[in-house]
Amino acid sequence: MRDYLASSIGVTCAAALVLPLTLTAPAQARPSASATGSDRTGAAADVAGPAADRAGPAADPAGSPVATEATVPGSTQSLPLAPLSGTRAVGAAAEQGLTPRNVRRFSLVGVVWNDPATELHGRVQVRTRAEGTTHWSGWQDVETHSHEHAPDPDTAEGSSHRARGSTAPLWVGDSDGVEVRVRAEGDRAAAPDTRALPGGLRLELVDPGAQPAAGTPKGSSRAGLAPQAATEIPALSKEQTERELLAEQGSAPRTQPYIGPRPRIITRHGWGADESLRARSFVYTSKVKAAFVHHTASGNKYSCSQAPSVIRGIYRYHVLSSGWRDIGYNFLVDKCGNIYEGRAGGVTKAVMGAHTLGFNSNSMGIAVLGTFSSTKPAAAAVNAIAKLTAWKLGLFGANPRGKTYLKSAGGNLYRKGKNVRLNVISGHRDGFATECPGKQLYGKLGSARSTSARYQGR
Structure with a gap:
């Protein structure tokens, strides 16, 4: 474009x-995904597929390089969702989530998926544990809008291989524990595709980092x-x-x-x-x-x-x-x-x-x-x-x-x-x-x- x-x-x-920016040269390698997910710490990280497929630096739509981990304050933990045991929904893909777990500090949460053109027809709920405490919040709804807040489809930004579908982000304050459940909703008879969840669902836990020094x-x-x-x-x-x-x-x-x-x-x-x-x-x-x-x-x-x-x-x-x-x-x-x-x-x-x-x-x-x-x-x-x-x-x-x-x-x-x-x-x-x-x-x-x-x- x-x-x-x-x-x-x-x-x-x-x-x-x-x-105008002079960006740090890209790192030669990025941390590999662990069993619980991956971190996104550099510019224009490739978000088109699973974490294991996103090793190595990527260019943004304008061709600028990514930043190295050392230059970026804050962090993003990206955790793949899995079918929840004991679900009564139709099909394993109709309810996914994560059981309660300890994570590194974060303050904002959202859910993303592979295809930005696919809608998430369902309900996303999270509960979080305040950092350094045993106190868990009640279940909170995350707004599931996807491409209504997004780049226009025929632009370089909108058609980028990095673009993903995403919920609205939810601010939860400083937290170090999380649980999430995503449940498909819809009338299968009226719209057969609305009882399945989008592919590649991941929980994004964002630490915005401290305010930089003056x-x-x-x-x-x-x-x-x-x-x-x-x-x-x-x-x-x-x-x-x-x-x-x-x-x-x-x-x-x-x-x-x-x-x-x-x-x-x-x-x-x-x-x-x-x-x-x-x-x-x-x-x-x-x-x-x-x-x-x-x-x-x-x-x-x-x-x-x-x-x-x-x-x-x-x-x-x-x-x-x-x-x-x-x-x-x-x-x-x-x-x-x-x-x-x-x-x-x-x-x-x-x-x-x-x-x-x-x-x-x-x-x-x-x-x-x-x-x-x-x-x-x-x-x-x-x-x-x-x-x-x-x-x-x-x-x-x-x-x-x-x-x-x-x-x-x-x-x-x-x-x-x-x-x-x-x-x-x-x-x-x-x-x-x-x-x-x-x-x-x-x-x-x-x-x-x-x-x-x-x-x-x-």
Whole structure:
């Protein structure tokens, strides 16, 4: 897939936050899989098959090398699931899992499988033991969405041999024991293939690693909006933001811009992204016409001080477990209203993400950390969505209360090539048949649109 440069519309308002990398040369050998699984510690690990088939370094879709184990903080334990004894389900493949066991420390959990195009029709439940204790949690459900949060199918990222099907990641806090059960569900008479589980089921246990020490991120550079080692991009007033944009447009601006004040954004360096994990290059589309709002479905049991760890865990899960080039979302928001830079490539640019299957082009994905099926999102998080969209959509001249057309790349709601009329601020479910961003968050999008437009001065 070719990388397309962002259009000049709006993106010249400030220098881009682009992070070219010089990655460590690949290791000559990777640890072999043990009887209980394997570790994923390097960039672009091949996740197309069983652990035993993934020895040796691999290249990412852009051809960049992997990192060595020594350069990567955190770790991912990958444990193959097996049929559970005594299962009453039809067929050994209809219920799989792991019995209670001791494992190394982890904080985030998910289940992956071989084919990203295959849905997991069933229920995934885990229970975990808090680190250093004998206390086990109750059974917790893991959202089983698969390719609805994913790269578009006809892209290099979406068709990569590394891509896998995956559940949502669940944040469980520091743990050293785990048990999991995956049970197929469905009507065999109506849909014969829904009572079998996907092949190659594995439990992924992610340790996000500690927050790196302050300093210049290795192998990266940053210019324009923030110094190289900056942990945040500072907020600007509406007047400052407008002056900056008008100055970039030249001496004869078209009209007074509708743009909201630039919000404070915590950079990738600020939340501790290990830049050696992701693909080296970036993929851009022509503009940002719409914003899709998501929830991460990772649960609400985190504090705002833990949000960077949650994001590092999701990042590792998207790249090393799901096989994507980077974290899927362009931005993330926590329950305290903090805004985080997501996928690398520049916060002012039209960076193609992997958030809304079929509509990743000319859009951006904003994910609120948490699960909002029955839990109401914090007002601070909803206001952060409004602030972020007022600024970023304003760079591209988009009205947050307006409608726009996006061409579908294919999905379960719209056929490939169909021009679809959508709200400029949409929920994930507007582009794909999914529960995301949860009923409670979806119900707040009308308020976010109005507030965003007001920040723009409309």
